[in-house]
Amino acid sequence: MRRHSQGPRRAALSELGSLLPLAMIGLLIANDHVFKFVFHNALTGKLSDVAICFIMPLLVSASLGLAARIDLRWRLWAGAVVTAIVFSALEMSDWAGGWFVRMVALVFGVKHTVLTRDPTDLLALACVPLAVAYGRWRARDARRDVDVDVDVGLRWPRVRGALALATGSLALMATTAPEQCGKWSAPTVFQVDGDCGTGGIIVVEADPYGALAVTNQAALLAPEPDGANLGREQRYRGTSCPYTLEQGDWDITIGDCSTPVVSPDAGAAPIDGGAPDASRLLDAGSSNTSSCQAGYRQCQATVETDGLWFTCHGADPGVALCRSRLAVLP
């Protein structure tokens, strides 16, 4: 009686607990967290896709097998269909990609997620039917072992299956969120006009991880005072790959402000339209800005109704210190 109710569940886990799915999960984790960063070539770009398309149908099938008594063939094909739809959507649809990025941010707290899209990645879908065939073969073996009552021999595959289910699910969520753009993002030339810097031409370029370098920085941002030794972070925050710097979503942070405090009387902008009162923001001695370094600035490039603007705030995010307009030059 006990065996009758638990047999299908044991079999579902055993499908995952064999060497090949475990090796694929190991490959996925190693590729996403080590190989891509060390080698970053065409091979690392495809390995994860191949591993995903093999593991995901088996994971979905095993999950269905644990949740309900569904015929093996049906749950394997359900896994195949889910994999094909999800993988294709993430590769081809901006909407699906954006939705996924938001979900990853919500679940894992990863803010800088960049999906890399390449139509040739869809070739990896050829691994889906292979996974179905492998799952059927493994399940047949596992059922045979249950029938001949080799419970002790089956325990390890089940433990490995449970391990594969947990780590594989996490690895799948993490893998499709590479924080690296493997496509060429050309430098963007901007004409800068405004009061954040001296104005003029700048060239902004991003490395594959979204870190930015700005040539002719003084045109964009006034230099730090002599002797100031403030850290600087310049980063693209958008979700496009290649990066679309002309669409904004990049920022420059100077100095550190671990817990910015908004002053009670802070408004979005001065009512009289005059210049923002920068002094109250840069006053490191005031209680409102005590957690920020003197000279702290956070500047963001964002698209507004009348074009791309570069706006800097101090410790008080409600008040703009300066604004410059960015126009893309050919």
Place this chain on the structure above:
Amino acid sequence: MTLSRMRRNGARQSIAALRAIVTFVALGLAACDDPECPDDQFVVEENGSCASSPQRFTISATQCHVALTATADAGLPTQGAMGPSPVPLRQGGFILYTDSPSFRLCRAQRVDYRLELSCFDNDDALVCQAELTEPAF
């Protein structure tokens, strides 16, 4: 069927499945993208208003980044990058830029048999022009 025989069969099938996966991986890799920017390098002669006298140096493209082995006498930035739609280096379509000693931005385009560089300052005013040609050996 004995347990040991079943395991032997399983091992054989595992190897077959592994072979199939290796085949798929190989097929997937065979369909990988071509490099976005072909690497290239060649020697050029510079003439024009950027240098006081003709210069000779090597220009190279490596993973979409462009570099010149030119000295300061060439009056050109020594680093740059391909544009958003990369083409072979000889076709132009790249920019060179520098902060030092002052900001310069040079745009390169192919005209007939030569590369023409137009260089601009911080105010987007044209500073100088250079022609790069491959010397006849």
